[in-house]
Structures are given as C-alpha cells and as structure tokens.
Amino acid sequence: MKRYPDMFNNRKxxxxxxxxxxxxxxxxxxxxxxxxxxxxxxEDARQEILYQLWKSYPQFRGEAKxxxxxxxxxxxxLQKLGRKKQGKYETDFKEGxxxxxxxxDQPAWENTQLIAFILQSLSPEDKSLVILKWxxxxxxxxxxxxxxxxxxxxxxxHRIKKHIQKHMAYV
Amino acid sequence: MSNLPLSDQWQxxxxxxxxxxxxxxxxxxxxxKGIRQYRKAYLQRLYSQLGMYLFMVLLVGGx
Numbered sequence: 001m002k003r004y005p006d007m008f009n010n011r012k013x014x015x016x017x018x019x020x021x022x023x024x025x026x027x028x029x030x031x032x033x034x035x036x037x038x039x040x041x042x043e044d045a046r047q048e049i050l051y052q053l054w055k056s057y058p059q060f061r062g063e064a065k066x067x068x069x070x071x072x073x074x075x076x077x078l079q080k081l082g083r084k085k086q087g088k089y090e091t092d093f094k095e096g097x098x099x100x101x102x103x104x105d106q107p108a109w110e111n112t113q114l115i116a117f118i119l120q121s122l123s124p125e126d127k128s129l130v131i132l133k134w135x136x137x138x139x140x141x142x143x144x145x146x147x148x149x150x151x152x153x154x155x156x157x158h159r160i161k162k163h164i165q166k167h168m169a170y171v
Numbered sequence: 172m173s174n175l176p177l178s179d180q181w182q183x184x185x186x187x188x189x190x191x192x193x194x195x196x197x198x199x200x201x202x203x204k205g206i207r208q209y210r211k212a213y214l215q216r217l218y219s220q221l222g223m224y225l226f227m228v229l230l231v232g233g234x
Contacts, residue, residue, distance in 0.1 A: 014202070018198055018199055018202065021198055022198060025189065025192065025193075025198065026185045026186070026188065026189040026192075027185075028192070028198075029185075029188040029189050029191065029192030029193075030184060030185040030188035030189070032188075032192075033184070033188045033191070033192075034184070034188075043195070043196075043201075046192075046201050047201045047202075047204055047205045047208075048205065050198065050201045050202045050205055051202065051205030051206060051208075051209060054202055054205070054206070112180055112183050112184040112187055114177075114180055115177060115180040115181055115183075115184045116184065118177070130177075131181065133178075134177060134178040134181035134182075135178075135181075136178070
C-alpha cells in the first residue's frame with residue numbers, strides 16, 4: 001500500500017504552493033473549460049488537478065518553468081478524466097459551420113465561440129496537443145509534456161487541421 | 172492552423188476563463204476538498220486491509 005503523503009499538513013508549504021498556483025490560475029480555469037462543458041464537471045476537474053499538482057509538488061525542482069510543469073500535470077489529469085467521460089458530449093457540426101462562417105466578423109477578444117467549438121469537437125489527446133501548440137511550445141516540448149515522440153506531433157497536428165477543415169469549413 | 176487567428180482566440184478564451192473562474196470558489200477550498208477526499212479513501216483502504224489481516228489471524232488462530 002502506498003505511503004500516506006506526509007506533506008498534507010504542512011501549512012507553510014501549502015501557502016507557498018497556492019501562491020504559485022494563483023499566479024498561473026488562468027491555466028487551471030481555461031483547461032477545465034476547454035475539456036468540460038458542465039460546471040459540475042469543471043469543478044470536479046479543478047479539484048482533481050489541484051490535488052494532483054499538490055501531490056507532485058515536492059518533485060518539482062524548477063528545471064522547467066512552473067507553467068510548463070502545471071500544463072504537464074493538468075493535461076495528464078484531464079486526459080484521464082476526459083477519457084472516462086468520452087462520448088458524453090455530441091458535437092453539432094451544423095452549429096459549427098455557422099460559427100466558422102462568421103469567424104472574421106468579430107475580433108477574437110469578443111468572440112471565443114469558435115475556439116470553444118473546435119475544442120469541443122476534439123478528443124482529450126488532440127485537445128491537449130493543440131492547446132500546447134497555441135501556447136507556443138515547440139514540437140519537442142509538446143512531446144516532452146505529453147510523453148509522445150516529437151515526430152508524431154507534426155503528423156497529429158496535420159490530422160487535426162484536416163479534421164477542423166472537414167467538419168467546419170466544408171460541411 | 173497558422174492562417175487562422177486561433178492562438179489569439181485561445182488567449183482570449185484564457186482571459187475569459189480566468190474571469191469566470193475567479194467568480195467561483197477559491198483555490199484553497201478546492202485543494203482542501205481534494206485532500207479530504209483522498210485522505211478518506213486512504214483510510215478506507217487501510218481499515219479494509221487491517222480488517223482482512225485481523226480476519227486471517229483469527230482464522231489461523233481458530234484452526
């Protein structure tokens with residue numbers, strides 16, 4: 001049986017951890033929103049991610065940026081949670097076409113419908129990949145974060161691009 | 172995807188998510204709830220293993 005994590009009651013460490021997370025909390029909220037539609041699912045995901053981050057915090061040595069480490073733990077947790085709930089959400093591609101057709105009508109900062117729709121139509125693994133790409137990570141870094149060979153990343157991104165074009169631009 | 176402003180939209184999505192997330196519970200309460208749940212699950216597993224061990228001891232002792 002696994003040993004009981006002894007840092008559960010370390011108050012000072014907990015405060016330090018929460019302060020770090022608070023500085024990067026947009027990652028936590030945006031990833032939960034990207035993976036789940038319902039507020040209850042998002043709340044469960046936030047709780048699970050925070051716990052997993054807390055559990056692996058002692059292993060964070062600062063070799064990578066805090067945000068990169070956070071993406072790694074959060075995306076792995078979300079992929080596990082997402083796989084359990086897969087098939088629960090159905091994507092309406094007719095609605096998607098309308099959003100796609102109007103994509104240049106409003107500036108990005110006023111309209112996040114398109115990105116929400118694209119994310120909704122992707123599998124947990126593909127979602128993780130495109131999010132890291134939009135965050136500006138290189139193929140090598142994405143491979144390291146997701147535990148996938150960097151050679152595979154290009155192929156998968158190409159497939160995702162085709163998927164988006166097929167379902168949204170030409171339906 | 173480079174010909175589309177998707178990374179810009181992702182940044183907007185992040186900002187919007189932060190605003191929405193800040194309206195909800197604070198991070199400490201999420202963490203406390205998670206820790207409580209895992210602690211409970213850990214103790215349940217521990218008690219169940221101890222119960223099994225005790226049962227085996229009684230069984231062997233009774234024979």
